[in-house]
Structures are given as C-alpha cells and as structure tokens.
Amino acid sequence: MKNEQAVKAAFEYAAERYAAIGVDVNEVLKKMQGISLSLHCWQTDDVSGFENPDGELTGGIQATGNYPGKARNIDEVRADLLKVKSLLPGSHRINLHEVYGDFGGKKVDRDEVTPDHFTSWMQWAKENRLKLDFNSTSFSHPKSGMLTLANPDDSIREFWVEHTRRCRWIADEMGKYQNDPCIMNLWIHDGSKDTTVNRLYYRRLLEQSLDRIFATEYRHMKDCIEAKLFGIGAESYTVGSYDFYLGYGVKHNKIVTLDTGHFHLTESIADKISSLLLFTPEIMLHVSRSIRWDSDHVTIMNDDTLDLAHEVVRCDALSRVHIGLDYFDASINRIGAYVIGSRATQKCFLQALLEPLALLRKYEAEGRFFERLALLEECKSLPWNAVWDYFCLTNDVPVGEDYIADIEAYEKNVTSKRQ
Numbered sequence: 001m002k003n004e005q006a007v008k009a010a011f012e013y014a015a016e017r018y019a020a021i022g023v024d025v026n027e028v029l030k031k032m033q034g035i036s037l038s039l040h041c042w043q044t045d046d047v048s049g050f051e052n053p054d055g056e057l058t059g060g061i062q063a064t065g066n067y068p069g070k071a072r073n074i075d076e077v078r079a080d081l082l083k084v085k086s087l088l089p090g091s092h093r094i095n096l097h098e099v100y101g102d103f104g105g106k107k108v109d110r111d112e113v114t115p116d117h118f119t120s121w122m123q124w125a126k127e128n129r130l131k132l133d134f135n136s137t138s139f140s141h142p143k144s145g146m147l148t149l150a151n152p153d154d155s156i157r158e159f160w161v162e163h164t165r166r167c168r169w170i171a172d173e174m175g176k177y178q179n180d181p182c183i184m185n186l187w188i189h190d191g192s193k194d195t196t197v198n199r200l201y202y203r204r205l206l207e208q209s210l211d212r213i214f215a216t217e218y219r220h221m222k223d224c225i226e227a228k229l230f231g232i233g234a235e236s237y238t239v240g241s242y243d244f245y246l247g248y249g250v251k252h253n254k255i256v257t258l259d260t261g262h263f264h265l266t267e268s269i270a271d272k273i274s275s276l277l278l279f280t281p282e283i284m285l286h287v288s289r290s291i292r293w294d295s296d297h298v299t300i301m302n303d304d305t306l307d308l309a310h311e312v313v314r315c316d317a318l319s320r321v322h323i324g325l326d327y328f329d330a331s332i333n334r335i336g337a338y339v340i341g342s343r344a345t346q347k348c349f350l351q352a353l354l355e356p357l358a359l360l361r362k363y364e365a366e367g368r369f370f371e372r373l374a375l376l377e378e379c380k381s382l383p384w385n386a387v388w389d390y391f392c393l394t395n396d397v398p399v400g401e402d403y404i405a406d407i408e409a410y411e412k413n414v415t416s417k418r419q
Contacts, residue, residue: 011390023355025387036091037325040095045072049100060232092342094131094133110160114170126178136185169218172220175219184221186213192236228240250280255284256280259286273308287327299344312352323349
C-alpha cells in the first residue's frame, strides 16, 4: 500500500490547485462514487458462456490469444468478477449475456430460457452488492448463420424473436429483484460478406422483428439497441447499422447503444452524445478500444475515451448515460485486462469531472477563446492523479500500481491452477 500520509498530502495540494479555478474536489468525489461501470462477464472466458463452452465463436466475433487460466464454469466466472470488483473504487454492475445462464448442466435452447436460469445470478449479485444488466445472444448457435432477426426464413426468424422476447422478460425479473432497472442490450450480427441487392428487405424484416419483440411493455428493464459498422464475414453490409438503430430508437423512444469499436476509426463517438441526448431518452456506452478495426482491445486512458467522458460531463448527462465495458483480450491476464480497462475508464471520467467547466463556459460566452484554449491545456497537467489515488484510498482498494501484485498473487494461487 502506498504511503497513506503521502497520498493524503498530495490530495490536499490538489484540492487547493483545483479550488483556485473553481473546482470542488470533494463534490467531484461524490459524483465519482455514483458512477457505476457495467462489467462485461465475457472477459472472464473469451465469450464462451455455459451453453456450449467448447463451441466455435461465430457472428464475426474473435477472442485473440490463449492466455492460461480462463474461467471454465459459473463458479470461476463469479470468483474472477469478485476479484475484479475488489480492485476497483466505487460500486459497479455486472453485464451478463444469455449464454451465461445457470443451466445446471442441462441443454436449454435459447427459445426456452426463463428467469429461473438466472435466479442464482440474482441472488449472487444481491449478496455481493452488485446490480445486473443483460444481453440477448444471437451468435455461436446452429441457427445463427449470417441472419437472425432479419432472416427471410420464418422459422429461424421466429426462433430469434422468441429468444429476444424471453431475454426482455428475464431482464425485467432482474430489475424487479434488484429494485433497479436492468439494462437489456440487443445486438445482432446480421449482415453480408459481399454486396447485397436486398438492403431494404432485410432491414424491413429486422424492423418487423423488433416491433414484435418490443410489443410487451415492462417496468423494471430498459431496452438498448446496438449498431455495428461491420463484422468478420459481414464486411459489406450490416443490417443493424447506426442509421437504422438511430432511426428506430428515435421513433420508438429506445436507448441507442454506442460501442466505441463499432464505428469508422475516424469518427468521433463523443460528438454523437449531444445529438442523441436531444432525441433519445438515454444512452448506453460500450467502452472499448479499436485498432485498425473493431478489435476490442483493452480500454486505456487515450484521447478517444477522454473525449467521450468529457462530452458526457459537459452535457450534464451522467444521469442519462449508462457506462459499460465491451472488450475481450485473451492474450494477457484476463483479470488484469478487466482492471486496466475499468480503472482507465474511471480515470477519464474523473478528469472530466475535474474540468473547470463554469470558467471555461464563461470564457466561451465572452468570446475569450485564447483563455479557453489556454485553460484546457493547463488542465491536462493539473494533479488529477492525486485525486484518483485518494479516491482509491478512501474506497480501500489498491492505490496506483499496487493492484499489479494483487493480480499476480491471484494468478499464482487461483487461475494458474485451472487446467
């Protein structure tokens, strides 16, 4: 553990520096305490799940690497998630895919799943002061192919409609149990490897499927719809594009999910925040890091993530934006990947909250653009890291790089023994 007195002394100095430009760091820390990340369960086992853990990933999804120690069952997934939780300041949520149900070793097809298969998850989450979010799972199934909810085959389309209906039901039961809405995300991989001449046809089928899925109103869950630019094997056409889901979300008052890896590399996802807030009720973020394509690299504290956090805070939208993570790296220690990405995301939001927004807006309103740019630049070197260390200290989690040793010990004592 870092020297507690040194951490506190650095924090006091930082508080003075920020107070000089009108920022109350104690108020910032209160807001940080209320920012919950939705931790994606699939980082524990490379998106294998428990339905067919040895099956092949399909739907344009890849987990690169084969680092030893992946979780092999529900108990190991939960143990890993609790280890991650112990290394993060604040309180957080767990984001489950449907294939992570507690099936008890029985074959349960996706159009047969019920809330009973997630009762133990709800109980476990409550015991560990966690809340749950949920996702339907359209990939890695014999009926996945390249088209699910947009499939011209009525029987296949009906299968996936029923699956997604049941996932909404499960999400509502989760929300009811935890007395907090469960965020239910819908993403499908539907698309075409090469040129299609039936773009409108498939999108009309998807629209019809969504209308049927959303016909039932629930009180304890919130619907999110997630777009994608392309996937492996679907490079030329994606049925559920951003334009499609943006239009559907605005028309039907649904939350649109912005995955930071699901857009062209030169697009600014941060710039989309203010527009969506005007026309959709809320926003769901899936924070990832794309390199050359939607590669789901571990999130780091880079300009893209910083810009995203700044825009959410500048829009005063923390109460309307849900923050989830969505990457899966099997080339390094999986617990380490979790913690790096989670803490990086939190650091970005902390820096955004420490921005002297009132003063910056005053400069802008007065046309003092030199002052605005100068202050934005100076903020980059203000002692935000001292505030972060203090945030970790007061949450009784490792400060600075101390978490590395914790993860190494967990690997030595737990994950390395998994064969």
